[in-house]
Amino acid sequence: MGKAGALLEITRPVNSLMVGLAIIVGAAVTGGASIMGDPWVLLLAFVTGSTLTGASMAVNDYFDRGVDAVNEPGRPIPSGRVTPAEALALTGLLSMVGLAASYLVSAQAIAIAGFSWVVMAAYSAWGKRTGFPGNLMVSTCIALPFIYGGVLTGRMGVSLYFGLMAFLSNTGREVAKGIVDMEGDRGLGVKTVAVSRGSRVASRLAATFFLAAAATSVAPVFLGLVSLWYTPFVVVTDLGLIYGGYSLVKDPSRENSRRVKNRVLILMLVGLAGFAAGSLL
Numbered sequence: 128m129g130k131a132g133a134l135l136e137i138t139r140p141v142n143s144l145m146v147g148l149a150i151i152v153g154a155a156v157t158g159g160a161s162i163m164g165d166p167w168v169l170l171l172a173f174v175t176g177s178t179l180t181g182a183s184m185a186v187n188d189y190f191d192r193g194v195d196a197v198n199e200p201g202r203p204i205p206s207g208r209v210t211p212a213e214a215l216a217l218t219g220l221l222s223m224v225g226l227a228a229s230y231l232v233s234a235q236a237i238a239i240a241g242f243s244w245v246v247m248a249a250y251s252a253w254g255k256r257t258g259f260p261g262n263l264m265v266s267t268c269i270a271l272p273f274i275y276g277g278v279l280t281g282r283m284g285v286s287l288y289f290g291l292m293a294f295l296s297n298t299g300r301e302v303a304k305g306i307v308d309m310e311g312d313r314g315l316g317v318k319t320v321a322v323s324r325g326s327r328v329a330s331r332l333a334a335t336f337f338l339a340a341a342a343t344s345v346a347p348v349f350l351g352l353v354s355l356w357y358t359p360f361v362v363v364t365d366l367g368l369i370y371g372g373y374s375l376v377k378d379p380s381r382e383n384s385r386r387v388k389n390r391v392l393i394l395m396l397v398g399l400a401g402f403a404a405g406s407l408l
Contacts, residue, residue: 133208134217137188138181142384146272147177153286155403168279170406171228176272178225182218183247189214189250235278243271258318262301270294285352290345291400293395298367299336300391302376304327306384330379334372337391341365344398353405360401367394 150172158326163358188195188204189211192225196205203209246267254261270290277286303318305312306326313322321329344361347353371387371394 128264130208131212133203134213137185137203137209137214137217137219139184140181142184143177144182146180147173147175149272150240150275151175152164152399152400152403153272153278153289154279155407168232171232172275173223173277174228174341175232175236178221178228179240179244179247180223182221182244183220183251185214186218186248189203189218190304192405205377231276232403236275239271239275239278243275245266255316258312258323262298262305262319265301267299267399268296269297275324284350285406288343288352292340292398295336295343296391296395296398299340300388300395301317302333302336303384303388303391305329306379307381307388312336326379326381326384330375330384333387336378337368337372341368345351347405353364353402354408355405356408357401357405360397360404364401367391367397 154169161370188202192204192211195202200206204214206212206323217355217402225239226240226242229237246264246315250261250264250268256365268334270293273286273293274283277283277290280286302320305321306329308317309319309321309326312319312369319329320332341364348358371391374383
């Protein structure tokens with residue numbers, strides 16, 4: 128594939144495209160059907176998400192090049208197909224394109240895009256080894272597509288609630304994932320809640336975030352921000368989160384934590400469908 132193929136590979140194109148699409152979904156969820164009639168704004172949103180994610184992937188490989196030389200020698204940098212300097216140059220180029228695209232939307236959009244880039248870069252540089260702070264960084268990036276969508280549509284109230292729900296439920300999932308990965312994380316020096324405080328404390332913290340997400344989810348209904356189509360989806364999501372938290376506290380084993388973590392991902396997708404139904408229908 129040559130140099131161009133190696134540079135494309137380092138951006139994780141599938142992941143980058145998915146984030147671009149996630150921002151469009153976030154805009155549709157928060158703005159309703161009206162946003163779908165503005166293809167220029169949607170294109171700028173897609174470019175922002177995909178290029179900044181590609182930049183974060185490239186800079187992540189730059190910081191992980193020593194570890195990858197042992198664990199993933201076939202990746203572009205350790206294999207010699209991309210130099211560290213080229214990875215940084217690509218990071219800079221993609222960052223400029225993404226920030227320029229967000230600048231064409233609004234000042235708020237470029238502020239959020241810039242903040243997202245800083246969080247992703249910080250996570251790559253040191254956040255992933257900090258445990259709970261790293262969990263919060265990941266969850267922030269999960270929530271930001273909704274916030275960005277709110278900027279595109281002018282409906283920040285709706286986007287803030289949806290972003291908060293995504294943040295809380297994903298943080299619980301990340302903490303539960305720490306129980307699953309506890310042995311490996313301990314060997315790598317990753318200070319997750321499970322490693323530093325034990326699986327029982329981690330399970331209770333994860334359950335607390337699940338319950339907080341469920342509690343937050345009812346607010347859009349009472350505030351009239353969504354239609355009744357939102358209700359059946361959120362009932363399923365909330366019952367699943369509540370049961371997942373209960374199950375995790377009762378049995379904080381690695382196997383059960385893995386089951387809960389996987390179920391919560393499905394519940395988050397159900398919740399996203401509810402957000403879309405409540406906004407578009």
